[in-house]
Amino acid sequence: MSKIAVFPGSFDPITKGHEDIVKRSLPMFDKIIIAIGVNADKKYMFSLDERKEWISQTFRFEDKIEVSSYEGLTVNYCRKVGASYILRGLRNAEDFQFEKSIAQMNRELAPEVDSVFLVTHPEYAAYSSSIVRDILRNNGDVSKFIPSTIQLNDEF
Numbered sequence: 001m002s003k004i005a006v007f008p009g010s011f012d013p014i015t016k017g018h019e020d021i022v023k024r025s026l027p028m029f030d031k032i033i034i035a036i037g038v039n040a041d042k043k044y045m046f047s048l049d050e051r052k053e054w055i056s057q058t059f060r061f062e063d064k065i066e067v068s069s070y071e072g073l074t075v076n077y078c079r080k081v082g083a084s085y086i087l088r089g090l091r092n093a094e095d096f097q098f099e100k101s102i103a104q105m106n107r108e109l110a111p112e113v114d115s116v117f118l119v120t121h122p123e124y125a126a127y128s129s130s131i132v133r134d135i136l137r138n139n140g141d142v143s144k145f146i147p148s149t150i151q152l153n154d155e156f
C-alpha cells in the first residue's frame with residue numbers, strides 16, 4: 001500500500017521552513033500532497049493561485065509531490081485522497097501544544113489517519129509566513145526566508 005501524506009497549511013507564502021519539512025519527509029512517503037486549506041473566514045495576503053504556483057515552482061523536480069487545495073476538515077480531505085498521514089512541522093513549544101490537541105482530536109475523528117511531526121531545522125525555527133508578510137508590507141527583502149526558486153518581491 002502506498003504511503004500518502006497530506007501537508008496541510010496556509011502557505012501564505014511558502015517559506016524555507018516549509019520547504020525543509022517537505023524535503024526531509026520525502027524519504028518517508030510515496031506521495032506528499034501539499035494541500036492549501038481554504039478557510040472562507042480567513043484573510044490571505046496572496047491568492048490561492050499564487051500560493052499554489054510558488055509551491056509548485058519550489059518542488060518542480062520532485063515527482064512525489066502534488067499541490068492541491070481543500071475546504072473543510074483536514075481528516076475528511078485525507079480520506080478523500082487516501083492519505084494515512086498528516087505531516088506538520090514543529091518550531092517551538094507553542095506549536096507543540098497546539099498541534100498536540102489538533103492531532104488528538106483528529107485521531108478521534110479519523111483513527112486511521114495519523115499525524116507525523118518533524119522538528120524544524122534550527123536555522124528556520126524563527127521563520128514564519130506572518131513575519132514574511134510583515135516584511136513585505138514594509139518593503140523589506142524576504143529573499144532569505146523563502147525558497148530560492150521563487151521571487152515574491154517582484155510583486156511589490
Ligand code: ADP
Pocket residue numbers: 008009010011012015016017018021087088089090091095119120121124125126127128129
Ligand atoms: P497553518 O495556518 O496551518 O499553521 P502554515 O502555512 O503557517 O499553516 O504552516 C503549515 C505547517 O508548516 C505547520 O505545521 C507549521 O507548523 C509548519 N511550519 C511553518 N513554518 C515553519 C518553519 N519555519 N519550520 C518548520 N515548520 C514550519
